[in-house]
Amino acid sequence: MDFRVLGAVEVHDHRSGTRIAPSGAKQRALLAALVVRAGEVLSADRLIDELWGDRPPAGAANALQAHVARLRRLLAPVGEDGPGRAAITTHPLGYLLRLGSARTDAQRFHRLSAQGRAAVVADPVHAAELLRRALELWRGPALEGSGRGPICAREAERLEESRLTALETYHEAKLRGARHDEVTGELERLTQAHPTRERFYDLLMLALYRCGRRSEALGVYERARQRLLSEVGIGPGPALRDRMEAILLREPGLDFAAPPPAAGPHAAVLDLGGEIARLRDRIDAIGREQEELVRRFALLSEGIAEVPATL
Numbered sequence: 212m213d214f215r216v217l218g219a220v221e222v223h224d225h226r227s228g229t230r231i232a233p234s235g236a237k238q239r240a241l242l243a244a245l246v247v248r249a250g251e252v253l254s255a256d257r258l259i260d261e262l263w264g265d266r267p268p269a270g271a272a273n274a275l276q277a278h279v280a281r282l283r284r285l286l287a288p289v290g291e292d293g294p295g296r297a298a299i300t301t302h303p304l305g306y307l308l309r310l311g312s313a314r315t316d317a318q319r320f321h322r323l324s325a326q327g328r329a330a331v332v333a334d335p336v337h338a339a340e341l342l343r344r345a346l347e348l349w350r351g352p353a354l355e356g357s358g359r360g361p362i363c364a365r366e367a368e369r370l371e372e373s374r375l376t377a378l379e380t381y382h383e384a385k386l387r388g389a390r391h392d393e394v395t396g397e398l399e400r401l402t403q404a405h406p407t408r409e410r411f412y413d414l415l416m417l418a419l420y421r422c423g424r425r426s427e428a429l430g431v432y433e434r435a436r437q438r439l440l441s442e443v444g445i446g447p448g449p450a451l452r453d454r455m456e457a458i459l460l461r462e463p464g465l466d467f468a469a470p471p472p473a474a475g476p477h478a479a480v481l482d483l484g485g486e487i488a489r490l491r492d493r494i495d496a497i498g499r500e501q502e503e504l505v506r507r508f509a510l511l512s513e514g515i516a517e518v519p520a521t522l
Contacts, residue, residue, distance in 0.1 A: 212297060217320060217370065218350025220357055222286060231285055236358060237262050237283070240280050243357035245299060245308035245364040246315060261360030279306055281312045316348045317370060323348075324377045331380055341379035349374060379410045386414065391421040402431070406438040411448035411453050415449075420458050420465055423434040428458050479518040 213223040220243045221232040233239045244253060244261045268274055273430045297313040299306060311422050323345035327402040329339040353370035357363045378401065384392045398415035405411055412435040432455040436446050447455075457465055 212311075213250075214242075214297075214310070214313060214435060215247055216243060216354050216366075217316045217348050219350070219355045220246065233282065233285060236356065237278055238282060239356050240358040240360055240363060240400075241275075242360045243283055243354045243366075245282075245355070247307045247317075248362060249310045249315070252305045252307045253362075257362070258306065261362050262358070264360065277436045312443065320345050320348045320370075320377075322371065324373065324380075327377070327384070328380050330383045331387065335384040338389060339381060339384035339390075342377055342384060345377055346374070346381065354476065361393070375405065376410065381412065382411075382414050382418075386421070391418040394418050395422060402435070407442050409435065409439070409448055411449055412447075413454050416454050417465065423462075425458060429455065432458075432501060464504050 215221045215223060219232060220239050221230055222242075223230050232243055242260050255272055255275055258275055259267050260374065262275070263271060279299060279301075286297065286299070297311045298309050323341050327338045327341035327345060330341065341383065352487060353367040353374075354363045356494070357367075382394050382398060382401075385391070395415065395418045398411055398418060400414055401408070401411040412431055416428040416431045419425075419431065432447070432451065435451060437447055477508060
């Protein structure tokens with residue numbers, strides 16, 4: 212049994228092939244909220260806010276109970292029997308969806324994406340395959356048709372960010388695998404769809420350069436600069452500027468070096484850690500050189516002491 216949230220919310224029973232999707236907007240929002248917070252008790256107040264926002268109906272608690280009862284009846288025909296079955300349970304503080312042995316497509320997406328990211332340097336071909344499988348799980352916008360309550364809105368935003376990161380890593384893996392001629396069209400589309408996402412411009416510039424289209428790669432930088440100034444009021448960041456300068460100078464490494472990893476919240480810390488390690492190595496090397504100089508000086512001093520004064 213699968214709960215699917217990478218698109219319209221639905222339930223899929225693998226044994227029978229049955230797919231069940233709540234028909235009403237409130238039922239979809241309720242199921243979506245319970246799935247993305249599976250294993251967590253959601254209070255009645257939070258669920259009322261999720262379904263109706265700041266305009267709940269009179270008797271909202273009773274209306275919520277009715278929606279929960281309908282959802283239970285909807286889920287009853289699917290899944291396995293016994294303690295492993297998924298179920299919505301009532302608690303003194305609210306409601307909880309227990310997944311049992313069921314899984315979500317979001318869980319599979321995150322697992323495949325993590326495996327792909329881990330393999331992108333050592334085995335870019337395998338990484339691209341893993342990331343392709345992860346991205347194929349998407350059937351549309353996350354939690355489509357589930358309303359914009361705080362729980363679903365926040366989760367949809369988080370999942371969309373994860374999808375875009377997976378797309379970036381997927382195309383990076385393609386470039387690392389020397390498949391630059393396959394990705395230019397898709398990267399062109401992605402820069403149009405996400406005009407403030409600098410990583411897509413960066414990957415497109417490198418792909419075009421490796422295809423022998425240097426002037427077009429430089430044109431992409433100018434397009435990115437104009438769009439960023441228009442959309443957010445600032446120019447490209449240092450990674451994109453460095454890419455442009457490398458292309459201008461025709462740096463040899465562009466033909467072989469993989470794209471730099473996307474900047475993340477820990478990038479500066481990682482860079483600083485690497486610099487510290489390099490400095491320590493240099494200090495150790497200087498220490499060894501000093502020890503060698505002291506040893507040679509001692510040997511020379513002993514040699515001079517043995518020379519007769521008459522010389």
